[in-house]
Amino acid sequence: MKRFTSISLALVLALSVGLAGCGKPDAAGAGGQQGSGQAKEKVLTIARSGDILGFDVHNHGFTSTESVHVNMFNYLVKRDREGKFQPDLAVSWENVNPTTWRFKLRPGVKFQNGDPFTAADVKFSLERVAQDAKLVENGNYKQIKEVKVVDDLTADVITHEAEPVLLSRLSRLGSSMLPSKYIQEKGWDEFLKKPVGTGPYKFSEWIRDDRVVLVKNDDYFGEKGKWDKLVFRSIPEEATRVSELLTDGVDIAVQIPPTDMKRINNVNSTQTISGPTTRVMLLSLRTTSGPTADPRVREAIDLAINKKAIIDSLFEGDGKETLTPIIPGIFGAKPDLFGKSNYNPERAKQLLKEAGLESGLTISFTGSVGKSLKDKETSELIAAMLEEVGIKVKMEILEPSKFNEKRNAGTTGDMFLVAYSNSMFDAALLYKRLKPDTGYNNPEVMKLLSDAEKNMNAQEREKQFQQVQDILAKDRPQIPLLQLGANYGINKRIEFTPRIDEITYADEIILK
Known part of the structure; x- marks a missing residue:
């Protein structure tokens, strides 16, 4: 297996072109063409580690769910493989002033129920996610003050303050366009049962914890879908995903263990x-209560963890140690915090003694299984490392849906x-969950993040993010562990090139 190292975003994207598989097409099995003669149906089946969270495009924040949504819905703007912005539902845009962006919309677009897509849908969609604080993605869109409908095909997105990364926000999860007329007439519950978008594929069925099925939308405004049917199967067990791939049950399996x-x-x-x-694997620690509220305990946890051992034993060397979740290639990265570890178990024991905890302490640890590659095994190995320095662990391992709920x-x-993961390719994204996940509320950090969010000077903004990383590396509300690669198994009947954002666009996958 080729060793994965971190390189710049542009180079990564350029190099990814050569990764696709090769082989002869096969008419049997899950993928390829099913049926006979002119009636053959092209079906793409993808084995995923868990189910989607639902069809509320503003209320999940997870790449795995978005990988289904992107085939049903569209953004105003999208990123190509080189990371450049391209038209999607908007054909052009301009920054009229620091707080106003004007978008010209694509004419003739219809939702899958026949309703026309207009600026009213832009207003409905963006104001919903920007104004409803209960939505998971609200923190990434509350910068939007309002959307003004100029005419049916022109919308002005107005932000509270200068917004340097609005295009990045509008080209990622949380910004899909919803059918305002359909939802207002039928109600939100009906939409969630029978979702409607503008994308190349439309909803067919969802069997919870089993599969999501989409079918080709023949009225799609762009190039028609390459597949007649998409099947996203939920298979949490790694061994079962591999078995399904090897027995021709699926075309693509995600999160392949290095050992397979x-x-x-x-x-x-x-x-x-x-x-x-x-994607960076990290620990989030409660800073407002319990034993991890003591910074010495958080430091001891960090020093007790042998990140290289985790990478070597669980990922066969494919990973990179880090003291920051902002990897090189993401705006705001601080390279001197990357590729490093603080492993020092003897110092960890000393810190616990200084904290009056030399006789030991117990912490509660919530992990997941199937949410990311080797997450359960990583949690268990970390727990064993903490035990070695005198920290007892009360472990709780949850399925992804239960983990997300808690x-x-x-x-x-x-x-x-x-x-x-960082779908915005900007440091601002990862810090939206810092306070909710940890309770951390350092005034200096919060001011730096607030200032950076509206700073139109890129150089100043980058330095602000780097200052934040230096402080967090000492305060440790989060303990970054390693940058992950992505391993896929595929049937050779298809061509598939992974994206660095881990999103699955079905029409980038080709049946040979």
Whole structure:
């Protein structure tokens, strides 16, 4: 398996072109063409580690759910593989003044129920996510003050203050366009049961914890879908995903364990593909109550963890130690915090003694299984490392949906493990969950983040984010562990090139 290292975003995206598999098409199995003659149906089946959270595009924040949504819905703006902004539902845009962006909308677009897409839908969609504080993505869109409808095909997005990354916000999860007329007439509950978007594929069925099925939208405004049907299967167990791939049950399997890569590559019909990601695995620690409120305990936890051992034993060397969640290639990165670890178990024991805890302490630790690659095993290995320095761990391992519920409700243990990706390619995104997840409220940090959010001077803004990282590296409300790569198993009947943002656009996957 090719060793993954962190490189700049532009280079990563350019290099990813050569990663696709090769082989002869096969009419049997999950993918390819089913049926006979002219009636053959092209079906793409993808095995994922968990189910979607639902069809509320503003209320999830998870790449795995967005990978289904992007095939049904559209943004105003999208990013290509080189990270450049491209038209989607907006054909052009301009920054009229620091707080006003004008978008010209694509004419002739219809939602999948036949309703026309207009500026009224832009207003409805963006004002909903910007104004409803209960929505998960509200923190990434509350910068929007209002949307003014200039005419049916022109919308002005007005922000409270200068907004340097509005295009980035409008090209990622949380900014999909919703059908205002349909929702206002039928109600939100009906939309969630029968979701409607403008994308190349439309909803067919959702069997919870089993599969989501989409079918081609023949009225799509752009190039028609390459597949007749998309099937997103929920298979939490790694071994079962691999087995389904090897027995022709699925075309793509995500989160392939490094230990299974060789076995997949030794089968004539399958192969593995690895690609870089923006995802960083880290620990979030409660800073307002419990034992982790003591900064000495947080430091001891950090020093007790051998990150290299985690990378070598669980990921076969594919990963990169880090003291920051902002990796090189993301705006605001501080490279001298990347590729490093603070591992020092003897100092960890000394810190606990200084805190009067030399006789030991117990912390509660919430982990997940199937939410990210080797998350359960990583949690268990960390727990063992903490035990070695005298920290007893009360472990709770949850399925992704239960984990998400507890995290969003703020009822996780003293510490939890999570793997953050950065769909905005900007440091601002990752810090939106800092206070909700940890309770951390350092006034200096909060001011730096607030100032950076509205600073139109890129150089100053970058320095503000770097200052934040220096402070957080000492305060440790989060303990970054490692940058993750992504391993996929694919059937050789398809061509598939992973994206660094880990989003699955079905029409970027080709049946050969």
